[in-house]
Amino acid sequence: MIYPWIWGKLPGGRYVKTVCAVLLVAAAGSLLWYVVFPLVDLLLGLDEVTVEPSAGQP
Template sequence: MYTWIWRHLPGGTALKTVQALVLVLAVCALLLFVVFPWVEPKLPFNDVTVDQ
């Protein structure tokens, strides 16, 4: 998969490296600001079943 992305990025090695870094940052931002806030209420981390 990574080689497919690398082969399809235009430019030389330096430009491909910058583009790959931008892609990684974009995916991280999408996960942090869109996906994780959407999933968080659906996760059972706050459903405590232990009584005092």
Template structure:
């Protein structure tokens, strides 16, 4: 799959590298600011129970 993506991006090696880094950054920002906040209410991360 990564080989197909690399071949599908137009340009030389430098342009491809910059494009891949930019796409990775955009994906990270979308996950951090959109997807993770939407999932947070459904995750029991702050509900800690300690029993005796």
């Protein structure tokens, strides 16, 4: 129900709302791509590629 609520809060008519919505999606997407995903990736440790004495130890 969050999307209809956001749509209702966006200013202007249908076209202004559409532009605002696209901007919001782009902002959320870049936040995920450039900030959240790199952090998540580090936490998951899927990019450990070296052999070392302590690697992979729980």
